[in-house]
Amino acid sequence: MSKRDYYEVLGIDRGAGEGEIKSAYRKLAMKYHPDRNPGDVEAERCFKEATEAYEILKDPSKRQQYDQFGHAGMGQGGFGGFGDGGFEQFDLGDALRAFMRDFGGGGGSVFDDLFGMGGGRSGQRRNRGEDLRIRIKLTLEEIAEGVEKTVKVKRLVTCDPCGGSGLAAGSSRKTCHQCKGAGQIRRVTRTFLGTVQQVTTCDICRGQGEIIAEPCKTCRGEGRVRGSNEVNIKVPAGVASGNYMTIENGGNVAPSNGESGDLICVFEEIEHEHLTRRADDVILEHPISFVTAALGGEVEVPTLQGKAVLKVPHGSQSGQVLRMKGKGIPHLQRNGRGDQLVKLIVWVPSKLNAHDKALLQELEKSDSFVPPASNKSFFQKLRESLGV
Numbered sequence: 350m351s352k353r354d355y356y357e358v359l360g361i362d363r364g365a366g367e368g369e370i371k372s373a374y375r376k377l378a379m380k381y382h383p384d385r386n387p388g389d390v391e392a393e394r395c396f397k398e399a400t401e402a403y404e405i406l407k408d409p410s411k412r413q414q415y416d417q418f419g420h421a422g423m424g425q426g427g428f429g430g431f432g433d434g435g436f437e438q439f440d441l442g443d444a445l446r447a448f449m450r451d452f453g454g455g456g457g458s459v460f461d462d463l464f465g466m467g468g469g470r471s472g473q474r475r476n477r478g479e480d481l482r483i484r485i486k487l488t489l490e491e492i493a494e495g496v497e498k499t500v501k502v503k504r505l506v507t508c509d510p511c512g513g514s515g516l517a518a519g520s521s522r523k524t525c526h527q528c529k530g531a532g533q534i535r536r537v538t539r540t541f542l543g544t545v546q547q548v549t550t551c552d553i554c555r556g557q558g559e560i561i562a563e564p565c566k567t568c569r570g571e572g573r574v575r576g577s578n579e580v581n582i583k584v585p586a587g588v589a590s591g592n593y594m595t596i597e598n599g600g601n602v603a604p605s606n607g608e609s610g611d612l613i614c615v616f617e618e619i620e621h622e623h624l625t626r627r628a629d630d631v632i633l634e635h636p637i638s639f640v641t642a643a644l645g646g647e648v649e650v651p652t653l654q655g656k657a658v659l660k661v662p663h664g665s666q667s668g669q670v671l672r673m674k675g676k677g678i679p680h681l682q683r684n685g686r687g688d689q690l691v692k693l694i695v696w697v698p699s700k701l702n703a704h705d706k707a708l709l710q711e712l713e714k715s716d717s718f719v720p721p722a723s724n725k726s727f728f729q730k731l732r733e734s735l736g737v
C-alpha cells in the first residue's frame with residue numbers, strides 16, 4: 350500500500366516549524382486516539398499514520414532524510430522481509446508509546462484529564478531501554494553482493510553483581526515517600542488566570558514509584574552499566590542509503606530489568622571511484638578514442654564485478670549510452686537486477702605531432718568527416734539512450 354505524504358497526513362506545509370508539527374499532531378491524536386474510539390479500526394489507522402508522520406517530522410535528521418528521499422529514505426519499500434522494526438510495521442504499541450512520551454506525561458496537559466492519566470500510574474511507568482542508532486557504511490560492491498558485517502556496539506548492559514535489579518545484596522525496594530508510589534506529583538499553582546494544576550514526574554523516584562533502600566555499588570541502583578557487544582548484521586543485496594534494519598533488543602537494556610531498546614542500523618553508501626548509482630542502475634562515464642568511436646571496437650571498463658569488456662559499435666557518438674544488462678544492483682524486494690549504463694565520451698587529443706596533424710588534415714578533406722547541421726533530434730536521441 351502506498352503511503353501518504355507525511356506533511357499531507359498532518360495537514361501542514363513543508364516549511365512548517367516544530368510548534369506547528371506538534372500542534373497539528375496533537376489535534377489529530379486527540380481525535381483518533383484509540384481510547385476515544387474504541388474498536389474503530391479506521392481511527393486506529395489514522396492514529397498510527399499521524400503518529401508515524403509526527404515521529405519523522407519532529408526529528409530534524411529524519412525529516413531531512415524524508416524531504417530528500419521521501420518514504421524510500423525511511424526504509425520503506427525495503428524491509429518487510431527481514432527488519433522487524435521498519436516504520437512499515439510501526440504498530441499501535443509504538444504509536445501509543447510515542448504519544449505518551451510527548452503528550453502523556455507530566456506538565457498538566459489536557460490529556461491527563463482526557464485519558465484519566467492524571468496522578469495515576471497506569472501505562473506510563475516507562476521502563477524500556479533507549480534505542481541506539483548506528484551507521485553502517487557500505488561500498489557499492491558490498492551492496493551489489495550483500496554482506497555480513499560484525500560491528501562493536503557500545504551500549505548499556507545488565508549490571509552483573511545485582512543482576513539488573515539495582516539492589517545491593519540483601520536490600521529491597523520500598524514505596525517512594527514523596528509520591529506514595531504514584532510516580533507523579535500534582536501541584537496546584539495560582540496564577541492571575543486562575544488555578545493551574547500541574548502533574549510532574551516525581552523527582553525522587555523518577556516516576557518509578559519505588560526507591561531502592563540500598564543501591565548496588567557497581568551500577569548505583571541503575572541496574573545497568575556501560576559495556577559493549579559485537580553484533581552480526583546480514584545486509585541484504587540492494588540496500589540504499591537511508592534504508593535501515595532494526596535489531597530488536599539490541600539497544601540499551603532498561604534500568605531495573607525492563608525491556609531493552611532496539612538497535613537501528615542505518616545504511617550509508619560510500620561513493621564509488623568510477624560508478625554512480627541511479628536507483629538500481631549504475632552509471633559509468635568512459636572516455637574512448639575517436640578512432641574506436643568511428644571504427645567500433647572493444648574497451649575494458651570497470652564494473653561492480655571487476656573489469657569487463659564492452660563492445661563499442663562503429664559510429665558511436667560522444668554522449669551515447671550503452672547498456673550492460675544485469676551489471677547493476679540487485680533489486681531489494683524482487684528478482685532481477687539493474688544494469689550498468691556506460692556513457693561514451695569521445696576523447697579528443699590536445700597534443701598532436703606533425704605527423705598526426707598531417708593525417709587529420711588529410712581526413713578533413715573527406716565528406717564523411719563533415720558533421721550534420723545542428724538539430725534537436727540528434728541530441729534527443731543521445732539523451733534517450735541514457736533514459737533522461
Ligand SMILES: [Zn+2]
Nearest residue numbers: 525528551554
Ligand atoms: Zn516518587
Ligand SMILES: [Zn+2]
Nearest residue numbers: 508511565568
Ligand atoms: Zn548493579
